[in-house]
Amino acid sequence: MTPVSRKVDFPGLINPDGSAWHYLDTAATAQKPQAVIDATGRALGEDYATVHRGVYTRSAQMTLGYEAARRRVAGFIGGREDELVFTRGATEAINLVAYSYPDKGRVLLSQLEHHSNIVPWQLAGWQVDVCPLTAGGRIDLDAAEAMLTPEHTIVAFAHVSNVLGSVLDARRAAELAHSVGARLLLDGCQAVPRMPVDVAALGCDFYAFSAHKLYGPTGIGALWGRAEQLDAMPPWQGGGSMIDRVTFERTTYAPPPQRFEAGTPAIVEAIGFAAACDYVEMIGLDAIERHEASLVRSLRDALRPMNDVSLFGPEDSAGIVSFALQGVHPHDLGTILDEENVAIRAGHHCAQPLMDTLGVPATARASFGLYSDQSDVDALIRGIERARRIFA
CATH class of the missing domain: 3.40.640.10 (Type I PLP-dependent aspartate aminotransferase-like (Major domain))
Incomplete structure (x- = not known):
């Protein structure tokens, strides 16, 4: 999939050693383009x-x-x-x-x-x-x-x-x-x-x-x-x-x-x-909306067959996918993903009443931005599979 904007526009997406950082926490705060x-x-x-x-x-x-x-x-x-x-x-x-x-x-x-x-x-x-x-x-x-x-x-x-x-x-x-x-x-x-x-x-x-x-x-x-x-x-x-x-x-x-x-x-x-x-x-908000929707579908499609993963929210969620991995606290999952250069949000997301409604203490949340692409989804899935092996 071609992203709607080049990652090179965002200096924060490159680690000091030159490796890619798979940033999936845009709902918390977005990375900044060089123009800003x-x-x-x-x-x-x-x-x-x-x-x-x-x-x-x-x-x-x-x-x-x-x-x-x-x-x-x-x-x-x-x-x-x-x-x-x-x-x-x-x-x-x-x-x-x-x-x-x-x-x-x-x-x-x-x-x-x-x-x-x-x-x-x-x-x-x-x-x-x-x-x-x-x-x-x-x-x-x-x-x-x-x-x-x-x-x-x-x-x-x-x-x-x-x-x-x-x-x-x-x-x-x-x-x-x-x-x-x-x-x-x-x-x-x-x-x-x-x-x-x-x-x-x-x-x-x-x-x-x-x-x-x-x-x-x-x-x-x-x-x-x-x-x-x-x-x-x-x-x-x-x-x-x-x-x-x-x-x-x-x-x-x-x-x-x-x-x-x-x-x-x-x-x-x-x-x-x-x-x-x-x-x-x-970039165009219509293009951003379509781009993020495609990434949401890709991630949900990859997670849905995993019988130890619970997905929350509607199928057509806007740029955000919250989930829980059975037997793995979201904070532990976030730590493992960080070792794989993948950044997600783990916790109650300043929405504790919603966690009570969902019946969970916390969720893992992947959120996309206009700079996200399929490589970020793939890196997240690899990290989740590693966590499943560790906690098996």
Whole structure:
């Protein structure tokens, strides 16, 4: 199979001794293409200055670059720049909504959510209800429809599960939420790197995602929100840049998105975020989706005949295959695979409630990126076969 992008674009995929590293942990964080490394290097070097405050030329130029990055990232998911808040990541984006949304009623989550889409709602004082899954590992929207009441003000679901790779019917989820007057927040961390996303077509009200899973830098993410929703939300954190006028008696605030960006922002990371969007769109999200789907089929086809392997999630999982090898703890399997230059994720994947639902303490997870190819699948299978021999 021809990969959609050359591995040579990603210096992190080559070991120091020149051997190939079979990286199958992209769902945790993606490797970075040279184009993103170069963009962040320039931003840290010859282009560097702070933004929004300086009257000198380079500061003005960097401000233009930072706001251009906002437009680029917003456009990547079909949004407008005045609807895109830069955050420290998807986790902070969800926390922002959980704490700042003015009508804290009931929130409907699902059994497959990442901890970052569970804990913030608990901490912020929401009443949490949990939607079950179908037998195939998808969020059960029929059950959600039966559970939703006018007391629910937010529905917060993963667009793509970080463990099962199951894809939500987001349009139907939005219709169900809106039918009771609730708003839909989607955790898009696993969706934006591997499929086209258009927030208008999805019908959601908030969309949270991170840069580092999209082949960009760590430490930055984004919250897209409908303009009228953001405008109704008070600031979450206070400081510089998010103000209109400050006195000791009273402070007034800037309009969104600046209202939610207190302090000096992640300037360099925003530039890298935009560069990552450029790189991914150059490859093409439709091509990435097809490519990863082919690798998922190949891996599942190779694992299915092994009667000591349990597969989790739907057959058409998006870029992710979670499994368990009977008699071998996922951590032990991960260690053996590491000796074979294969990197997978082993553990609960920040989804302990889902592990409880699946009836396992942990799973092994292989996740693909646009740089993955059949050689990575083959290396993983060789490593699993070695583990089976060791533990036989």
